[in-house]
Amino acid sequence: MTFTFTALLCVGLTLGIGTQVLAGTLPKPILRIQPDSVVSEKATVTIVCEGTTGAKVYSLYKDGYKYLSPIEIPQNSIDKAEFTISNIEYHHAGRYSCQYQTRDGWSGHSEPLELVVTGVYRKPSLSALPSPAVNEGGKVTLQCASKEQYDRFVLIKKGQKKLSRMRNSQYKNSTRQFQALFSVGPVTSSQRWTFRCYSFNKNSPLVWSEPSDPLELLFSGTLHKPTIKAEPGSVIAIGSTVTISCQGTMDTEIYILHKEGSQKPWGTQTPEETENNAKFSIPFVTRQHVGQYRCYCYSLGGWSERSDTLELVVTGIHKGKPRLSALPRPMATSGRNITLQCISWERYDKLILTKEDQKFLSSMNSQYIHSIRQYQAYFSIDHITPDHKGTFRCYGYYKQAPQMWSVPSDPLEIHISGLSKKPSLLTHQGHIQDPGKNLTLQCLSDINYDRFALYKAGEDNPIQHYVWWSQADLSLANFSLGSVSTSTGGQYRCYGAHNLSSEWSASSDPLDILIAGQLFFTPSLSVKPNSTVYSGDNVTLLCQSTYKVDTFILSKDGAAHSTKRLKSKFQMWMFQAEFNMSAVSSMLSGTYRCYGSWDSSVYLLSNSSAPVELTVSGSIRPSNLPPSRPKPTADTENQDHTVENVIRMGFSVMILIVLGFLVFKAWGNQRQSQHAAEM
Template sequence: MTFTFTALLCLGLTLGLGTPGLAGALPKPVLRAQPHSVVSKQNKVTFLCEGATGANEYRFYKETYQYQWRREISQNPKNKNKFSISKLDYHHAGQYRCQYQTPDGTSEYSDPLELVVTGFYSKPRLSAQPSPEVTEGENVTLQCDSQQAYYCFSLTKEGPQQLSQTLDSQCITYTGQYQALFSVGPVTSNQKWIFRCYSFHKKSPQQWSEPSDPLELLVSGTLHKPTIKAEPGSVITSGSPMDIWCQGTLDAEIYVLHKEGSQKPWGTQTPEKPENKAKFSIPFVIHLDAGQYRCYCYSSDGWTERSDTLELVVTGVYNIKPHLTALSSTVVTSGGNMTLQCVSWGEYDKFILTKEDQKFLSSMDSQYIPSQMQYQALFSIDHVTSDHKGTFRCYGYYKQTPQLWSRPSNPLEIHFSGQSEKPSLVTHQGHILDPGKHLTLQCCSHIKYDRFVLYKLGGADFIQEDGQWTQSGLSLANFTLGSVSSSTGGRYRCYGAHNLSSEWSASSDPLDILISGWFQVHPSLSVKPNSTVHSGDNVTLLCKTAYRMDTFILSKEEAAHQPQRLKPKYQAWESQAEFSMSAVTSDLSGTYRCYASAGSSLYLLSYASNPVELTVSGLIGTSSPPPSRPMTTDASEKRDHTVENLIRMGFALIILIVLGILVFEAWGSQSQRAAGM
């Protein structure tokens, strides 16, 4: 595309030049300005007038002057001459002509040269509508505007030697806005498109303002697009350093980084030696750096395509950090489901969940929970695989600024549980403990695991212990939890693992640890029909309290199984629960206690009730003797001989006792007679 040089529309000036004495057959001279006809004030400009060979005098004229502005006499006749102005000012702006003189006469005047001096007013602003990112072959609208009352604007384009070419000028009528729109295009990708604009008054059209900041159009060409990446990552903490890399080809002359919404490149890099990449450094990231970035390359073949978009997110902009938990467990199994909860007492529009490698990224609208006076989002992951293990965090942000996030939540480690044999988790101190007692949980397995892991439901941390091997072939680990407190209560699981694998075994069965004495309530426990029953009978243990409780728990001393839980029935001013046992056996004999819990504290209990002893005899019923089995003849005879022998032994024993008494009485009589003599 070749741009047509358009004369300034706001001119209309006339030159009052004197008539040359012998103008005629000599060729018309050419007047040029170096370095350019648009020059900033306080800079130097040189006028060069080129005529015919043998010219011995050159004259330079300026508008409004009736006589020559400058006269230069050549010592040696030549075809050109020049003069310079070292420091330009407003009175130097205007139209110039030149002519030369030879022994044969005086030449015509040159065509007028417009000398524009800039820097007299504050600079306007130049922008591309809607964006400086354009595609090859498109037209683009450039807008030049100023907050001061300038009614004329001029647009220039920088050429290969950084010289400006005036493309167009416009004068506007007052509309309350001082701006002009210039249409440029269609653009091509084989050159650079750099523009500036100026403002000026109608009455002084050669006295321009300072130039606007340069605006470079980023033309998406057909050359292979570069790649863009951020180090250490595209999610960066406020105040941290980071680098953005743009990688293209070795013949790239310029690398340009552009931020969406900006009217000028974020930065440009010109490699000093052949290099296929450029680094754009941000030593101290702030919230203004957040946004979407692309990069481009320019070479002798033209512009490349634009790179993919890099979205730079700045975290830590808002101080209220959310809290991330797993609703079920932080250990997941293949094919299962997982739900992560992100909550905050600060009002955020949205929450976002990230993984350390940023492979998983999900955003959810926040929901207000009035009962908790918190905002939350639930992130559900179906069909979990081993790829889901790792460290997760969540952030809060607002819809208007999606790249500005809060401080991160605490990290939540998600582990993957495989299909190897599950271990067993046991407690030797019982499932219900008083505060202050010491608790040790043991995880054991027939599989020789190198280590064991203990996890508490709702917790973020794991306890790991090396495995020990017993002579019987068991591998085990003891987890000492120390003195029991309210925080000890909860549901525990354990896992086994091999050192060479990051995958854990299947989960043990859950083990609940309950803490008694947390509520100042003493429930009562009774047995119906009575505390001594026979095997096969039905028994009901009734636990009740005068307080309104949510759950009742029945526990048997030294039982390996978990305590039973029941929701209460409410009657009048009391609540109660009936624990029914059908067809009891002697295994159910023992000492029972019951407890109550309230609210969401599932693992914090009341004081224990008084103990109740349940005795289950081995006989079934009371009216019918136990059935007898038919005996053989030999067995009957053996029974008869045994009874007969027992009777004989009894009679013999009675006779011996009688004889003993008689002997003792005879000995006593002889002793008395001897004493009387």
């Protein structure tokens, strides 16, 4: 222990409690303890005894006994003495008083002051029930608690209007802690309300524990409301960095960031003189950072209104990745509706759709779909506008943790198609393709588009190509799909756009690409009445199969138009479809083939039937000639032979039956004759 004196020391009288001193009419001295009467261990304390001019000696007493050597004051210099105690320890705690001596004698003792030494025991915790965020004029309950057993708790308010209260501790079984409750209020937003609490035992009431962490009450005052935002955004991947900024006014003295459910501020900052904002950085986001945040500002005028709520969401908590697709396609027409489908193998309670700029945010309950054994949700966007274009993602989460999301789906780009003229989409290689060949689709327009995009139904990402010009002043682009395989089959559309515009043209007409040879059977094709007819005649192409067929497809070699489809009918133990052509012309002459398909895979076809050649004469049938009868084909001849064979077999069976009956009857008559002769 070290004692430092600011005046010369002199030998004084050693006084005990019972020592008699001369007490006259001198005024009592005033005792002050600096910096405070509640100090922590290892601190330095100055005890000031203020008397009167002419005092020669000042004495300091602790618990009624003279504590330090008296201080002699040079004549007529100052009217006070300072006693300094450095490196405070618990035994310095006590009740202090002082007196002074003049030529007229000794003054009375000053009013006693208690010096409290803190930091001797473990600190308690201080919390506000239910929250440190309170309303103007309201009351709040503060709870001081500790797992250590103490007799009493002390609550102290920091500031000019210092508040100190004591409560006996009580043991609470539910929390297994000792605690005391303090009711505070009514509170106002014109000042700051910062509290700490301590604990102590009754056998040493001036020796306290360490102070609790400070607890500041937060208000929604009447001053300008600050603005809160998160950069780069409020939806942030786990492990990333996010900065929450709070912007107030130039006279703001302190910014406080508060997270809902927390008993202490998430951060506190004093702004620079030229700044009107504070930035709270979270360098490595974890699941503990999710939640709702608000910021508060305090200035000389009091508390501001609280900011709006910022909800911080952390993604990547759950590893089950959903999938996002657009129905019918991610190229939407202005004014129309579009549906986005989010699908997940993981059983999330909710699926949520977001847009890159967070202008669109929607969550839906997930539903289990038995046919695909997955969970899904549909998000409908009505009346598409250019504001809806952009990148969308979807996530999954559980209702008990709505701010902890899964990893995001792959991004889905939504494009808006306008009312400008639609381009054309075609292939010079035909609609029906054999596997292994290379396929190229061509998108072209007489509008001077700078780029084209090709979409396949069921796929979300387009194939984009810039334009090259043909000699016919057409803008066009070739899309090479590579070697044809099963996955090549589908419906395609293309769109055009200008480089300076984000809006795409109207869609081209759809182009179906069918893949032959993917089903095991081969249908047959025949012509009625026969394969050579006159212009104006009616012709029927009959496609048949003994195997199940849902739809028959008729194609003409080299034809630029779409193929024809008909649902099959089951007749005469055969699946079949009749393609009727009325009043044919020479333009219909050519080679025809037919294919079969199943509804489960409409773009995958059977093997091709044997080709059938249809010849249409350029002249009209003469009036004197009767309508031609069907010319037998190989299939019809086979059918006729089959019928003849069946008839012949029928007659043979009948003859055998009759002969058998006659033989049996003759044998019976013979047996009767023999029996009569024996009689």
